[in-house]
Amino acid sequence: MNPAGHPDVKPYDALLVLSFGGPEKPEDVVPFLENVTRGRGIPRERLEQVGEHYFLFGGKSPINDQNRALIAALEKDFADQGIDLPVYFGNRNWDPYLADTLARMAADGVERAAVFATSAYSSWSSCRQYRENLWDAVEETPGAPRLDKLRQYYNHPGFIEPAVDACLAALEQLPDNGDAARLVFVTHSIPTAMADTSGSEDPLGQRRPAYVPQHRSVADEVAARVRVATGRTHRHDLVYCSRSGAPSTPWLEPDVNDHLEELASDGVTRVVLAPIGFVSDHMEVIYDLDTEALETAEKLGIQAVRAATAGVDERFVAMVRDLVLERAAAERGEEPERPAVGALPPGPHICGAGCCPNPRGPRPALCGRDS
Ligand SMILES: CC1=C(CCC(=O)O)c2cc3nc(cc4[nH]c(cc5[nH]c(cc1n2)c(C)c5CCC(=O)O)c(CCC(=O)O)c4C)C(CCC(=O)O)=C3C
Numbered sequence: 001m002n003p004a005g006h007p008d009v010k011p012y013d014a015l016l017v018l019s020f021g022g023p024e025k026p027e028d029v030v031p032f033l034e035n036v037t038r039g040r041g042i043p044r045e046r047l048e049q050v051g052e053h054y055f056l057f058g059g060k061s062p063i064n065d066q067n068r069a070l071i072a073a074l075e076k077d078f079a080d081q082g083i084d085l086p087v088y089f090g091n092r093n094w095d096p097y098l099a100d101t102l103a104r105m106a107a108d109g110v111e112r113a114a115v116f117a118t119s120a121y122s123s124w125s126s127c128r129q130y131r132e133n134l135w136d137a138v139e140e141t142p143g144a145p146r147l148d149k150l151r152q153y154y155n156h157p158g159f160i161e162p163a164v165d166a167c168l169a170a171l172e173q174l175p176d177n178g179d180a181a182r183l184v185f186v187t188h189s190i191p192t193a194m195a196d197t198s199g200s201e202d203p204l205g206q207r208r209p210a211y212v213p214q215h216r217s218v219a220d221e222v223a224a225r226v227r228v229a230t231g232r233t234h235r236h237d238l239v240y241c242s243r244s245g246a247p248s249t250p251w252l253e254p255d256v257n258d259h260l261e262e263l264a265s266d267g268v269t270r271v272v273l274a275p276i277g278f279v280s281d282h283m284e285v286i287y288d289l290d291t292e293a294l295e296t297a298e299k300l301g302i303q304a305v306r307a308a309t310a311g312v313d314e315r316f317v318a319m320v321r322d323l324v325l326e327r328a329a330a331e332r333g334e335e336p337e338r339p340a341v342g343a344l345p346p347g348p349h350i351c352g353a354g355c356c357p358n359p360r361g362p363r364p365a366l367c368g369r370d371s
């Protein structure tokens with residue numbers, strides 16, 4: 001508590017919500033895809049396909065509206081808690097661009113900000129790439145504030161609890177309250193080489209990969225809690241969506257559609273698709289799952305329901321607040337509690353040295369031991 005009796009956010013004077021960005025209208029789609037894939041060697045065919053996913057939804061991704069809703073919910077939560085902390089919004093690939101937002105923060109006199117990224121897990125794509133973007137944006141912004149990226153939150157109760165309730169609600173939409181339904185947890189596929197180098201090295205230079213085990217811990221924990229709530233054991237799996245890249249490059253498998261075929265041939269007729277890799281309804285969720293995977297399920301005679309993402313669930317919003325307060329306390333030299341559930345411990349406040357290296361060679365990144 002600060003002298004006014006409100007939760008203490010010192011040394012922070014702002015929160016920055018850092019996200020991927022997405023197009024808002026048809027004319028945005030191609031330039032957005034160019035921003036995302038510059039120098040990435042994504043086959044043209046794949047890009048055309050992904051463009052079609054966006055055009056199917058009027059050229060508009062849901063991601064920016066989702067983030068604006070999260071920011072509105074955070075502003076309300078902070079006001080209710082007596083927390084005086086303005087919230088800024090900056091994206092990696094679309095307006096409002098990160099560097100523009102940092103310039104605005106500098107002009108507003110912000111000196112030090114906590115950064116919440118809308119990506120919960122460790123890997124180059126889901127963590128370090130955001131840290132490289134922070135470095136670049138700070139480099140090009142005179143007077144940019146000092147930035148502290150908040151820790152990974154995949155195993156925070158504020159992320160897990162909404163995922164459990166989402167599975168329970170999805171089960172209830174199936175016949176017999178979802179009795180005998182399979183829980184299929186879905187996340188974004190990444191190249192296996194990127195998965196293998198996710199996470200940081202221990203002092204002996206050994207790396208224990210993080211991306212897949214982190215998702216497994218979430219899937220296992222959510223499934224265990226569903227078991228407690230329903231009194232039934234639902235078998236569960238971890239599968240992947242949104243594979244990209246060259247066909248010759250191995251990515252994490254199985255793909256959700258292939259897995260549904262496998263389940264159908266095993267006689268499974270009811271499935272909950274739980275998108276634990278996404279914090280809100282991104283294009284991957286509304287296209288790859290709601291459009292493509294649900295169609296696959298229907299063709300196979302499987303009744304499938306997609307579970308909700310965390311979105312603006314009040315526990316998820318409170319989690320963001322708690323992560324800010326936790327980090328603020330740690331920066332003041334206190335030893336705050338660091339909530340985490342499941343098999344893995346809470347992640348570090350500062351990313352470990354050498355974690356999640358860029359597949360195309362080293363690039364400077366903010367907020368790490370090696371920064
Ligand atoms: C792990 C991961 C997350 C989750 C963590 C996080 O949330 O950050 C994520 C999120 C997102 N990815 C998104 C969009 C795209 N990702 C692409 C390409 C790629 N993603 C990758 C990985 C991830 N991506 C990778 C390894 C590539 C290959 C190219 C490269 O090495 O970078 C491409 C290019 C076309 C294609 O290749 O599919 C697009 C358009 C959007 C916006 C969605 C919306 O509009 O709602 C979001 C939230």
Ligand SMILES: [Fe+2]
Pocket residue numbers: none
């Ligand atoms: Fe992506």
